[in-house]
Every structure is written in structure tokens, then in C-alpha cells.
Amino acid sequence: MSAIDTPQVCEIAIIGGGAAGVLAAIGILRGARSPLRLLVIEPSLPLARGVAYATTREEHVLNVPAGKMSGFPEQPEDFLDFLSGLPAFEAVSREQLAARFVSRSYYAAYLRQRLQDAVDGSPAQLEIIAARVQSLQPGDDAVRLQLDSGRAVMARRVILAVGNALRPLPARGASSLPAGKRIEAWDYPALGDIPANADVAIIGSGLSMADTVASLQANGHRGRIHVMSRHALLPLPHAKGAPADYDPEPLLAMNLRQRLHALRQHAAEAASRDIPWQSVMERIRPMVQRLWQTLSFDDQRRFLRHVVRYWDIHRHRIAAPVYAQLKEVQQQGRLQLHRGRLETAVAEGACVCLGAQDRWRRPLQLEVQCVVNATGVEMRAQAMRNPLLQQLLGSGVGRAGPHGIGLDTAPDGSLIDADGVVEPRVQVVGSLRIGSLWESLAIPDLRAQAAIAATQALR
Ligand SMILES: Cc1cc2nc3c(=O)[nH]c(=O)nc-3n(C[C@H](O)[C@H](O)[C@H](O)COP(=O)(O)OP(=O)(O)OC[C@H]3O[C@@H](n4cnc5c(N)ncnc54)[C@H](O)[C@@H]3O)c2cc1C
Structure with a gap:
């Protein structure tokens, strides 16, 4: 596996090398019966990180126990097998490991290892291109992909796995805040640089907020933490217990x-x-x-x-220890939960002044040293800040999914264009299928979709 020059034509190109793109690549490499050229085009290397698994921070754990995180349904213990071979888990019994919420960085390492194994055993050739795809245009013989490097790639089949589009901080003035004053929750190094005594506002109260609080705690943070969201609902924990036996x-x-x-x-x-x-x-x-x-x-x-x-x-629940830590910080009075709608964010000296409206439309003001954007992922296709998606919608090669969320896809994952015509050469996997499927984000969904996309691409 190495980044090499772009070939002119390839059999299959995968756009996006996050978890879904890598799972699809593994499926293709494993399923290939004769030599073929497979490209994975991803600007942020190494592969398999995406937003979820890019973190190297130990406190950012999976939201699902390790025993349920295999990338391959036919080998349900595969992630456990990988973990068991690591020195960090030598002393942990398999049963304990299956129930553990391990750090997410292990998952990226796992997917990369399985990708390497698949490369080693496949007649197909994997080429990785460090670039961003700017446009996709189906032609008579192949689909043309324009890369931000200026090159073009022609592919007979394309798998679109561009994943999550992050929402910008929803406040006037936010984009003008100086560096270090406005931090994206998925900018893991920047989170680590927040001074321990800073008062921090986290906008959004979901899973990224939980990650942010966990990191602040791990850094020995002592300042106040304001969490603001429109409904002020904190994530709930997993719980051990007997299975429910009703007929759904x-x-x-x-x-x-x-x-x-x-x-x-x-x-x-x-x-x-x-x-x-x-x-x-x-x-x-x-x-x-x-x-x-x-x-x-x-x-x-x-x-x-x-x-x-x-x-x-x-x-979307969190591990019980993560929840317990959140509640503890809240009970200590260091974490305050605000129900409100953020409107403005303005830098004043060393501070950021946040202006919001509470649930009764009364003004709510906070003065903090920095604000963390934990508002999560954008579902509305038109609002997604990915130039490729804007090109797809603008040119009519794709159209928004039901309710304007994600992209419209056929039951087999094929892209549907603005006239309702199915384009079987372009398969969509992952969260972009949210409008058609709703549940299209977690590994069980990604691995199933990636397997289908791989089969279709090899056909
Ligand atoms: C914080 C967090 C924790 C999660 N924890 C769990 C968990 O514990 N268990 C679970 O089952 N699921 C979990 N998930 C859900 C799911 O596993 C992840 O969202 C997963 O990362 C989705 O993978 P993806 O490849 O579809 O998208 P992404 O991870 O977003 O990857 C998409 C990739 O596409 C690339 N890309 C985007 N645009 C272009 C372009 N134009 N050209 C080329 N490349 C492009 C991006 O750089 C990125 O690397 C979690 C999600 C998040 C956000």
C-alpha cells in the first residue's frame, strides 16, 4: 500500500477512505478473482480514520462494546481476535474484552491491519491517492472524477463513501473568532491545547460533547464547562441487563x-x-x-x-463510565447545562462572548475563554459543506434524499439523479443514505452496505 501516481483508468474508485471506504476496499480485495486496479481517494491519510476514528486520545472510547464491533458479519469475533493479539490486552480475558469499550484508535488500526491482510492475499492492486474529489461526472464508458490536485481519474465503478459533513458553529461572528478561541470538537490536538483553567462553552450536548468533556477531564481541566443546546438533552448510558423478549x-x-x-x-x-x-x-x-x-x-x-x-x-448511547464522569462533573457544579439557541460569538480581549436565547426567548449571555463546536453532523444535503456533494446536486448527477437529507439512493445503494434515473455505476455507502434508510451510520450498517457495494462493483 502506498501513495502513487494516478493511473488514467481504473476498474473501481472509492471516494473517501474512512471506515466505510476501507470496509468496501477490503470487500473488493477479498472478492477479486483476477487482477484489477482499485483506487482509494482520500485527502487525510493514513486511511480508516474519518472523523470517528482519527482520535488518538485514550479517553475517546467506542460507544459499542468490542465484542460487537467486527467489520465482517461472517466473522463476528474478528475485532476481538485483533485486540487479543495486542500487548495492551494480554492480561484481559476474552469475555472481559468483549464487554469493554476500548479506545477508538484501536478501531482504525484494526481496519488498516485487515486492509493490509486483504492486499497481501488479493490479485487486485490497491492504490491510494491523497486527494479530494471535487466532481463526479458519469460518461459513456466510465465515470470521470476530478481531483483537487488538478488530475482526473476515470473509473468504471465508483463507491461514494464521503461520510459525515460537519456543521459549522451556528452563530454570527463565529467564523471570525481567532484560532484557539473556536475549536471543532473533532480537532483532537486543539482540544488538548485548551488551558486547564479556561472557562469553556461547548455548543451541542451529544456524543461529541461527551468526548470533549472526557478530554478536558483527562487534561486536568479545572475551569467551568458550559454546555448549550436547544433541548439540553445529555446522552444516556448503556446498561447491563437481561434482553427484552417482546415481539417487535x-x-x-x-x-x-x-x-x-x-x-x-x-x-x-x-x-x-x-x-x-x-x-x-x-x-x-x-x-x-x-x-x-x-x-x-x-x-x-x-x-x-x-x-x-x-x-x-x-x-446512540455512551459507555457507562463516560456517563458517570459527565454526571460527576455536573454534580460538582463545574458543568452547567443550558437550554438555548446560540446566536452570536464575538471575541473581546482574551474572552469570547456568546449571545443566545433561552427556551423562553430571554437573552442568555456567556463569557468564556473558548467555544467548542460539538453540533455534530449535517443531515441536509444542501447544507453539507463538501464541494463534491454540492457539485453532484448542482449538476443533477445526484439529488437530495427524502426530506432533503442525505442523497437519494436505490435500495441497492445506487445513486439516483435529478430525473430519478438510477446510476448503477455509482454506489453510495454510509451516512449519505440517511434519508432512505435512517439508520446508516454505525459499523453494522456500514459493513453490510460496504459488502453489497463491493459485490456490485466486482460484478
Ligand atoms: C465521534 C463518533 C464516534 C463513533 N463511535 C462509533 C462506535 O463506537 N461504534 C459504531 O458502530 N459507530 C460509531 N460511530 C459511527 C461510525 O462508525 C462513524 O461515523 C464512521 O466513521 C463513519 O465512517 P464513514 O467512512 O462513513 O465516514 P467518515 O468517517 O466521515 O469518513 C469519510 C471520509 O471521506 C473523506 N472525504 C470526504 N469528502 C471527500 C472527497 N470529496 N474526496 C475524497 N475523500 C473525501 C473524508 O476525509 C473522510 O476520511 C461513531 C461516529 C462518531 C462521529
């Missing part, structure tokens, strides 16, 4: 209101038997895509407007 299939025939009512009932019933509500959520996890697809369009819209915040904290 009837939910598929219900409308949104009935489903929510039924789930609350199942949770209450489970609680009466000392089974945590988390087990009730786990029961529907494998069918979330079907649940989304069987909602009416209006109910999907209601879900996005009224339910999504509650869904997120119940579905």
Missing part, C-alpha cells in the same frame, strides 16, 4: 404515535421485571431501517421534527 414485528404496522406508545409500554413492562429500557431499544436495533421505511412520509416528517432528539439519546 407488530410495530411495523403501526403509525408513529402508536409505535412510541407501544415502546413506552414495553419499557414500563421491562422495568417491572428489572430489565432496563436499553434492552427494549436493543430489540428494535436490527429493524430500524424497516421501521423508518414503513413510516408514512408525514410520520417521518413528524419524527424528524419532534422525536429525533429523544431518539438520538436513547439510540
Whole structure:
């Protein structure tokens, strides 16, 4: 594996070398029966990091126990096998390891190792190009990719795996804040540079906020931490407990209101038997895509407007120790949670003054030394800050997915253009399929989609 000169034509090009792109590359390398040229085009090397797994900080752990994080459904213990071979886990029993929330950097290392194994055993040739794709244009014989380096690549098949587009800080003046005053939650080195006594505001109260607080704690932070979001809902923890044994299939025939009512009932019933509500959520996890697809369009819209915040904290849970640490900092009074809508961010001397409105539209002002943008990922296609996506939408090669979120895709993942025509040579994997699938972000979804995309590309 090495970065080399761009070939003129290749059989398959993968745009994006995060977890999804690497899983697709592994599927292609493993499935190839004869020599072919496979390109992975990714500006940020080494591969397999993306936003989630780029962190090298120990306190940034997976949100899922190691035993459930295999990249390959046919080898469910594969991530465990990888971890067991590392000196760091020599003394840990396999059972303990399966239940552990390990640092996310191990996951990037795991995917890179499996990629290397696949390269070694494949007749296909992997070439990595350190560049960003600016435009994609299907032609008669091949799809043309224009790179930011000025080069063009022609590919017979393309897998689009560009992943998460981060939201900008939603405040007037934010873009003019000096370096070190406005920090992106995924800028892991910058988080490490926040002075220990600084008062910090974190905008957003989800998983990136939890990461940020964990890093501040690990750095011995002593200043105040203000967390502000529109609903002020903190992520909820995983819990150990017996599985819930209700039949979730009837939910598929219900409308949104009935489903929510039924789930609350199942949770209450489970609680009466000392089974945590988390087990009730786990029961529907494998069918979330079907649940989304069987909602009416209006109910999907209601879900996005009224339910999504509650869904997120119940579905995307954090490790119990991470939650315990959050609550401890909150109970000590160092972390204050504010329900409000940020409006302005202005540098004044050594401080940043944040202007917001609280839930009753009263002014809320905070003065801090720096502000961390933890507002998460953008779902609306038109607002995504990725020039490639803007080109796809602007040229009609792609169109926004249902409700304007993500890109529109066929059931097999093929891109759909502005006229509704399916382009089978371009397969989409990952969070861009959110409008069609809703649940299209975590490793179980990515690995399934990557496997299908690999099969299609090799066909
Ligand atoms: C903080 C965090 C923690 C998570 N933890 C877990 C977990 O514990 N368990 C779990 O199952 N899931 C987890 N997830 C969800 C999921 O595994 C990740 O979101 C995963 O990183 C998604 O991978 P991806 O490849 O689709 O996207 P990304 O990781 O966003 O990678 C996309 C890649 O595409 C590249 N790219 C973008 N545009 C272009 C372009 N124009 N040209 C070329 N390259 C481009 C980017 O540089 C990037 O490297 C987590 C997500 C986050 C954000």
C-alpha cells in the first residue's frame, strides 16, 4: 500500500477512505478473482480514520462494546481476535474484552491491519491517492472524477463513501473568532491545547460533547464547562441487563404515535421485571431501517421534527463510565447545562462572548475563554459543506434524499439523479443514505452496505 501516481483508468474508485471506504476496499480485495486496479481517494491519510476514528486520545472510547464491533458479519469475533493479539490486552480475558469499550484508535488500526491482510492475499492492486474529489461526472464508458490536485481519474465503478459533513458553529461572528478561541470538537490536538483553567462553552450536548468533556477531564481541566443546546438533552448510558423478549414485528404496522406508545409500554413492562429500557431499544436495533421505511412520509416528517432528539439519546448511547464522569462533573457544579439557541460569538480581549436565547426567548449571555463546536453532523444535503456533494446536486448527477437529507439512493445503494434515473455505476455507502434508510451510520450498517457495494462493483 502506498501513495502513487494516478493511473488514467481504473476498474473501481472509492471516494473517501474512512471506515466505510476501507470496509468496501477490503470487500473488493477479498472478492477479486483476477487482477484489477482499485483506487482509494482520500485527502487525510493514513486511511480508516474519518472523523470517528482519527482520535488518538485514550479517553475517546467506542460507544459499542468490542465484542460487537467486527467489520465482517461472517466473522463476528474478528475485532476481538485483533485486540487479543495486542500487548495492551494480554492480561484481559476474552469475555472481559468483549464487554469493554476500548479506545477508538484501536478501531482504525484494526481496519488498516485487515486492509493490509486483504492486499497481501488479493490479485487486485490497491492504490491510494491523497486527494479530494471535487466532481463526479458519469460518461459513456466510465465515470470521470476530478481531483483537487488538478488530475482526473476515470473509473468504471465508483463507491461514494464521503461520510459525515460537519456543521459549522451556528452563530454570527463565529467564523471570525481567532484560532484557539473556536475549536471543532473533532480537532483532537486543539482540544488538548485548551488551558486547564479556561472557562469553556461547548455548543451541542451529544456524543461529541461527551468526548470533549472526557478530554478536558483527562487534561486536568479545572475551569467551568458550559454546555448549550436547544433541548439540553445529555446522552444516556448503556446498561447491563437481561434482553427484552417482546415481539417487535407488530410495530411495523403501526403509525408513529402508536409505535412510541407501544415502546413506552414495553419499557414500563421491562422495568417491572428489572430489565432496563436499553434492552427494549436493543430489540428494535436490527429493524430500524424497516421501521423508518414503513413510516408514512408525514410520520417521518413528524419524527424528524419532534422525536429525533429523544431518539438520538436513547439510540446512540455512551459507555457507562463516560456517563458517570459527565454526571460527576455536573454534580460538582463545574458543568452547567443550558437550554438555548446560540446566536452570536464575538471575541473581546482574551474572552469570547456568546449571545443566545433561552427556551423562553430571554437573552442568555456567556463569557468564556473558548467555544467548542460539538453540533455534530449535517443531515441536509444542501447544507453539507463538501464541494463534491454540492457539485453532484448542482449538476443533477445526484439529488437530495427524502426530506432533503442525505442523497437519494436505490435500495441497492445506487445513486439516483435529478430525473430519478438510477446510476448503477455509482454506489453510495454510509451516512449519505440517511434519508432512505435512517439508520446508516454505525459499523453494522456500514459493513453490510460496504459488502453489497463491493459485490456490485466486482460484478
Ligand atoms: C465521534 C463518533 C464516534 C463513533 N463511535 C462509533 C462506535 O463506537 N461504534 C459504531 O458502530 N459507530 C460509531 N460511530 C459511527 C461510525 O462508525 C462513524 O461515523 C464512521 O466513521 C463513519 O465512517 P464513514 O467512512 O462513513 O465516514 P467518515 O468517517 O466521515 O469518513 C469519510 C471520509 O471521506 C473523506 N472525504 C470526504 N469528502 C471527500 C472527497 N470529496 N474526496 C475524497 N475523500 C473525501 C473524508 O476525509 C473522510 O476520511 C461513531 C461516529 C462518531 C462521529
